[in-house]
Amino acid sequence: MKTIALYDEDAFAKDFTAKVISCDEAIIDNQKLYKVVLDKSLFFPEQGGQTSDIGHLDDHQVVDVQIEGDTVYHYCKGGFLIGEEVHGVIDWNHRFSNMQQHTGEHIFTGLAHNEYGAENVGFHLSDNTVTLDLNIELSEDMVEHIERKSNEIIAADVAIKAYYPKQELLGAIAYRSKKEIDGPVRLVEIEGVDLCACCAPHVKSTGQVGILKVVSYEKYKGGTRIYILCGLRALDDYNRRMKLLAKAYRTLSCKEDEVPDKIISLMDEGKQLKYRISDIKSGILMNQIESYPSDIPDITIFSEDLDAKIMRDGVNALVEKHDGLCCIFSGNDDDGYNFVIGSKTRDCAAIAAGMRELLGAKGGGSKQMAQGSVNATRNEIERTM
Known part of the structure; x- marks a missing residue:
């Protein structure tokens, strides 16, 4: 059945009258629809890289239109009787x-x-x-x-x-x-x-x-x-973009053309602040490390919000003073922990492998130092180490 393509004749027509040739139920994405074929149609079907027209046939919404061969199929939220005359209206704004x-x-x-x-x-x-x-x-x-x-x-x-x-x-x-x-x-x-x-x-x-x-x-x-x-x-x-820009310069308390420089300035300030915070955290960790007597062989420290470099520097400092296993875990029980372990006498790669087997940890390293992450509680980690 060839559907007469009215959209070929007049792209600016908005409505038409046609006869129903067939109407079958169809389940699309778990939704019951009706697959309707008309003798002619103003609805452009999905093809040529473009999605289809939408609109109504009588009171029923047309949600999709497809073409197979010369036949146009209208997927509607309601059905029709074969031979029935229907009035079609396309969504003009969409078209x-x-x-x-x-x-x-x-x-x-x-x-x-x-x-x-x-x-x-x-x-x-x-x-x-x-x-x-x-x-x-x-x-x-x-x-x-x-x-x-x-x-x-x-x-x-x-x-x-x-x-x-x-x-x-x-x-x-x-x-x-x-x-x-x-x-x-x-x-x-x-x-x-x-x-x-x-x-x-x-x-x-x-x-x-x-x-x-x-x-x-x-x-x-x-x-x-x-x-x-x-x-x-x-x-x-x-x-939309102008509203975002207006919101940006009001939030930044600057003129519109000053927004890029203002953002760069804030990013630079943020970097400097991050460096200062990192130095403070590193200092606190090193003071904590200095407080441990050197005759204690194994040291495990739990903290929050330490970056990988601070943790590695901390473990290196611990290994200098302590002969056993030195570990730093950064994180919390809800989100898990990142870790760095080091030792002069223990095989850190083997210990990391044991953590992978027992706790599902990720990561690895050498005999002298290993690092990674683990989704476990502090108690579970302490029982394993």
Whole structure:
């Protein structure tokens, strides 16, 4: 059964009437839904890297739309009788947002192809993210250049056409496509910018994209993955970021453009404070170590919030004075302990192995010193040592 794709005919239509061809129950993610086939549909199914339209058929919510062959399946929260006439309404805000993002992707990848020979090898458009994958690495300057030119194209309000060229003419048309297509090919054309095979709805002109903003980019599989937002999504993201920035400079009691320097200053102060605290902790530990008589062979110290260097320095100091097993454990019974053990006479690697066997400890080391962590109580550790 071929479903007539009304979204191909008019991407800006919001509602339609159709006849129910079939309706079957379906369990999706432990939810009972109805898999409905209509003779025609305005709902764009998930394909081409883009998630589907959503909306309603009569009073029943359409939560997903899929396509298999030429048949479009609507997954609804309620069912219908075969032959029944239903009224479909798509979620227009969702549809228009997707059209803004998808058209923006065509502009960006079309320009990347024209300017740098980049091929679009991947695209994903969901309700949260828009990513496009190019097969070459782009520098920061190149990304900024394409972003700028994309917005110049948007401001120029260039017309966009979607059409099926005659099959006999297709071989003479130079268009972009991520894959080989069997059968009729639908082309989306932005004059002077891009000509690409695409099945999805698009806006009527580039001006309706509003704005294109590169949110971030990264190296990906030998090329570049670009994260973009367009139109109202870009506005929402801008407003979100501005609120965060405003909160930051109010919290830091500084002007907006002083935020980076203020953060650097606080980080430097934090590092210096951490060093001073570390020196104090080290001094307290060393005073404690000095208080133990040297004729006691085995020493075990339990403390909190000691870093690995302080613990190693402490064990080295203990080993200088004591001939037996010297241990420092840092932590608590709830979260477990980090440990460093050392000795001039005992095999620390063997002791660490025993802790692994008896207490499930992690770590190891040499005969002279071993370190690791253990999720056990102080009493359990003391009984084992």
